[in-house]
Amino acid sequence: MMRIFLIEDEALAMEELLFIMKPYAEQHTIVCYENGEDALEGALQAAPDIIISDIKMPGLSGLETLQRLTLINPQLQAIMLSGYNEFEYARAAIKLGAKEYILKPVVEKELYEVLDRLIASVITEEHKMQMAKDWSLTRMMRGMSPHQDARNDDTLSGNWLVCVILLRNWNSEHTWANSQLTASRFSEWLYTVVDHNTKCLDMDVHMRIVMLPVPKSEKESKLRLKVNQIHDYVCTYESVVHTVYHIKKEQDVLDASYRMCLRLLDDQVRLEVSTFMPIHQAPQLAAVWDSVRLIELHLRESEYAKLNMELRRMLESLQRAGIHLKQLSVFLSDFFYALKYNLNLSKNDLESFSMDSIYEFIKTCDTYSMLQEWLLGKLSGMIVGQPTEMSHPKQIIPILLDYVQQHYSEMIHLQDFAVKYHLSVGYLSKLFKAETGSNFSEYIVEIRMRKAQELLDGGYKKVAEISQMVGYEDPKFFSQTFKRWSGVTPAEYKKR
Numbered sequence: 323m324m325r326i327f328l329i330e331d332e333a334l335a336m337e338e339l340l341f342i343m344k345p346y347a348e349q350h351t352i353v354c355y356e357n358g359e360d361a362l363e364g365a366l367q368a369a370p371d372i373i374i375s376d377i378k379m380p381g382l383s384g385l386e387t388l389q390r391l392t393l394i395n396p397q398l399q400a401i402m403l404s405g406y407n408e409f410e411y412a413r414a415a416i417k418l419g420a421k422e423y424i425l426k427p428v429v430e431k432e433l434y435e436v437l438d439r440l441i442a443s444v445i446t447e448e449h450k451m452q453m454a455k456d457w458s459l460t461r462m463m464r465g466m467s468p469h470q471d472a473r474n475d476d477t478l479s480g481n482w483l484v485c486v487i488l489l490r491n492w493n494s495e496h497t498w499a500n501s502q503l504t505a506s507r508f509s510e511w512l513y514t515v516v517d518h519n520t521k522c523l524d525m526d527v528h529m530r531i532v533m534l535p536v537p538k539s540e541k542e543s544k545l546r547l548k549v550n551q552i553h554d555y556v557c558t559y560e561s562v563v564h565t566v567y568h569i570k571k572e573q574d575v576l577d578a579s580y581r582m583c584l585r586l587l588d589d590q591v592r593l594e595v596s597t598f599m600p601i602h603q604a605p606q607l608a609a610v611w612d613s614v615r616l617i618e619l620h621l622r623e624s625e626y627a628k629l630n631m632e633l634r635r636m637l638e639s640l641q642r643a644g645i646h647l648k649q650l651s652v653f654l655s656d657f658f659y660a661l662k663y664n665l666n667l668s669k670n671d672l673e674s675f676s677m678d679s680i681y682e683f684i685k686t687c688d689t690y691s692m693l694q695e696w697l698l699g700k701l702s703g704m705i706v707g708q709p710t711e712m713s714h715p716k717q718i719i720p721i722l723l724d725y726v727q728q729h730y731s732e733m734i735h736l737q738d739f740a741v742k743y744h745l746s747v748g749y750l751s752k753l754f755k756a757e758t759g760s761n762f763s764e765y766i767v768e769i770r771m772r773k774a775q776e777l778l779d780g781g782y783k784k785v786a787e788i789s790q791m792v793g794y795e796d797p798k799f800f801s802q803t804f805k806r807w808s809g810v811t812p813a814e815y816k817k818r
Contacts, residue, residue: 324350324441325368329361329375329387330403335426339374342430346437358382362390369395371444372437377404397447399440403428460525480572481536485549486583487556488564488591489528493686497527503559505530511555516548531580536569545569546599553598562688563596591647594689605645607653610636614657617701618664624705626741633697637690651681658700665704675700699747702740718743718750719757723765730769731793736762770794771807778816785812 328343330336336354343352353370355361359382361373373391377384384402392398405426422436490496498505505524512520512532521533532552536545545567553565566586570579590600613636620629640650658675687693722739736754740747754762770792777788789800805811810818 324371324444326350326352327361327364327370327373327375327391328352328354329356329358329373329379329384330354331356331376331379335376339428342428342433345434350441358384358387358390361387362394365391365394370398371395372399372401372440374401374403374433374437377402397444399444401433401436401440460523481538482570482579483534483536483545483549483567484570484576484579484583485532485534485552485565485567486525486580486587487530487532487552488587489530489560490562490688491591491593491685492528493682494528494688496688498524498530499527501560503556508556512552515555516552542569550598553596557596561596562594564591565598566590566600588648589646592644593647593650593684593687593693594641595644600646605643605649605653607640607643607645610639610643610653613639614660618661621661621665621701621704624741626702626705626738629701629705630698630737633694633701637694637697641690647684648681651677651684654680654684654697661701661704698737702737703746705741718745719754722754723758726766726769730766730773731791733793734766766793767803767807771804774800774804774812775808775815778812783816788812 326343326346328336328339330339333356336356340352340354346352353364355364357379358375361370361375362382370391373388375384375387379387382390384404388398388400388402391400401422401424403424403426422440424432424436489498489501505522508530509520509522512522517534519535522530524530534545534548549565549567553563556563556565564587566583568579568582568586570576586600590597613632616632617629617636620626620632640653645653655675655677658680662675683696684693687696718739725739726734736750737747739745740750743750745753751762754760754765758765760768774788774792777791782788782791785801786797789795789797792800794800794803801811801813804815808815
């Protein structure tokens with residue numbers, strides 16, 4: 323929204339100008355003044371972004387008014403109006419910073435074209451200035467501006483509340499760019515609902531910073547309510563959000579408050595759960611270690627299905643315990659160490675399961691399902707048993723293709739073959755893609771859909787029967803898959 327001053331001493335000319343400006347009145351604030359003195363007084367209360375002024379007026383002329391208004395707002399954009407078609411007026415106006423010089427009587431189309439151009443220019447300049455301020459604040463947060471810290475910045479004088487909002491996780495694929503809560507929408511809400519002096523900027527694709535000025539008499543309990551209000555608002559747009567805050571005193575440097583917020587996040591972030599305040603608790607994990615002993619047993623006996631089921635139970639117990647990610651990474655590090663020690667596995671493999679490496683991986687997860695898939699791949703390589711007689715992994719692919727051809731109506735998991743032939747799921751998946759040109763799941767869909775076509779061509783009419791025969795329990799899901807694959811539903815294919 324722009325603040326536009328109309329400065330015109332003739333009543334009829336002002337009335338005509340106001341009529342022409344009607345299309346802009348809804349989105350912008352238009353203020354009228356009949357002389358330069360009143361316009362200057364109004365600018366001291368709220369400076370204009372754009373002025374449209376007559377050049378020749380009693381008292382302060384339009385040029386003198388422009389000159390003084392530019393001292394109040396150096397970025398001021400100006401359109402000067404005059405009935406005198408003289409070069410000297412235009413030259414003087416441009417020299418003082420006027421962007422345009424329009425002759426009276428004003429033509430609507432001409433004024434609209436000029437005004438739209440100036441509004442766009444103001445928006446561009448404001449955006450550049452905001453980016454520069456955000457960049458400066460970001461450097462302060464990271465401690466990269468030692469000679470320009472918050473104590474030397476007039477805009478950050480006094481006490482400030484620094485609030486850090488983390489979207490899902492540090493390395494999640496879901497970022498603020500994917501969110502419906504854009505920076506502009508969030509900022510507008512903060513300015514109108516929380517505090518018009520709020521500062522908001524994105525530190526990276528996952529972390530957004532909100533800064534509020536804190537009056538010296540303000541109690542922390544009241545500030546916490548404000549942060550809780552911000553947290554609840556973000557949660558209306560996002561399923562998992564983590565929010566922490568720290569109060570920066572006037573004598574403190576900004577990066578110290580930011581580092582404190584990061585430490586609070588480290589002790590707070592949990593998978594699949596939004597968090598606002600840290601929950602200090604000792605995790606109860608006795609039942610979880612019972613699952614670890616069963617997982618060890620299933621690894622020894624090469625029971626992949628039971629292993630997968632017990633792993634799910636273990637993760638569900640961890641989720642109920644409500645432990646944060648650092649606690650989770652410590653547990654999993656101990657978990658791997660215990661398995662490797664009890665199964666007499668290679669000591670060299672221990673290094674790949676350090677707490678730090680596990681923590682870095684967990685920071686990419688959004689859900690426990692993603693963590694389970696990763697753990698299952700790691701555990702599959704620990705299955706105890708005799709090595710396969712296969713001389714080369716590529717010999718597995720023809721066997722796998724033949725199995726799918728024969729058992730397409732059954733549940734088929736790539737993990738079962740990975741365990742059987744002592745390969746990781748990731749490696750077998752890449753090998754299958756390299757040999758066939760398709761992902762394993764895509765290949766199964768291809769086989770099932772071709773079999774479904776054969777059945778339709780052969781006279782089968784009931785979609786539910788065909789769905790069961792090609793391995794789909796849900797006829798509706800089968801129909802949707804068939805349409806995605808062929809472009810038509812099974813019923814439409816039958817008609818054709």
